[in-house]
Amino acid sequence: MSPQFGSPTPATLASRTPMGSEPAQPSDTPRSRAHSRSGRARMPADGAQVIMEGELEKRSDNLLQLWKRKVCVLTKDSLAIYADGPRRARCKELPFHSIKKLDCVERTGKYIYFTIVTTENKEIDFRCSEQSCWNAAITMALIDFQNKKAIQHFRARQGSHVRRPSSAERPTARCV
Numbered sequence: 001m002s003p004q005f006g007s008p009t010p011a012t013l014a015s016r017t018p019m020g021s022e023p024a025q026p027s028d029t030p031r032s033r034a035h036s037r038s039g040r041a042r043m044p045a046d047g048a049q050v051i052m053e054g055e056l057e058k059r060s061d062n063l064l065q066l067w068k069r070k071v072c073v074l075t076k077d078s079l080a081i082y083a084d085g086p087r088r089a090r091c092k093e094l095p096f097h098s099i100k101k102l103d104c105v106e107r108t109g110k111y112i113y114f115t116i117v118t119t120e121n122k123e124i125d126f127r128c129s130e131q132s133c134w135n136a137a138i139t140m141a142l143i144d145f146q147n148k149k150a151i152q153h154f155r156a157r158q159g160s161h162v163r164r165p166s167s168a169e170r171p172t173a174r175c176v
Contacts, residue, residue: 048075052137055084057111059125067127074137077145079116094118096145105135114138 052074057067058081069084078095094116103123104115111127114135118124128134 048077050075051141052134054132054134055128056081056132056134057127059127072134074134074141076141079138094124096142097149099142102135102139102142 050073052072054072056070056072058070060066060068071082071084073080073082078093079099081092081094083090098119100117100119100121102114103117104113106113107130110129112130112135113125113127116124116126116138126134
């Protein structure tokens with residue numbers, strides 16, 4: 001991310017609402033925000049906590065490369081992308097272990113454009129309104145996920161490198 005954008009604080013991220021949504025009202029609990037417009041829960045199958053939910057626009061892969069509105073749910077482990085339309089049951093999930101980085105952040109007057117690069121080097125283009133801050137939320141969640149995986153990997157390596165004394169080096173007990 002370039003220095004001109006700065007890095008938002010968790011309080012800044014929490015105070016912003018996803019594109020197309022209203023500011024949180026006292027009756028707007030986290031549980032109700034995790035439901036779709038149809039009233040069905042959008043919680044991922046594994047029951048992960050929803051960090052952010054709202055609309056993003058995704059560039060299609062076809063020849064015309066049109067921007068299509070999607071409803072997205074960001075959790076600590078993935079980004080779920082739902083088709084915006086009557087059949088919202090269809091979901092494409094991008095687990096963070098399959099995402100290499102979030103790249104190419106560009107700001108215009110109306111939108112922030114960004115690209116998610118997968119481990120297979122597939123690029124998926126998105127755009128969101130400047131107020132929604134989706135790019136920052138996804139980046140922060142991805143960094144958190146990658147840091148936790150790096151710590152787990154480090155601890156696993158440390159555990160396998162702990163040297164245990166051989167039987168010849170072990171002190172023997174003597175009876176007196």
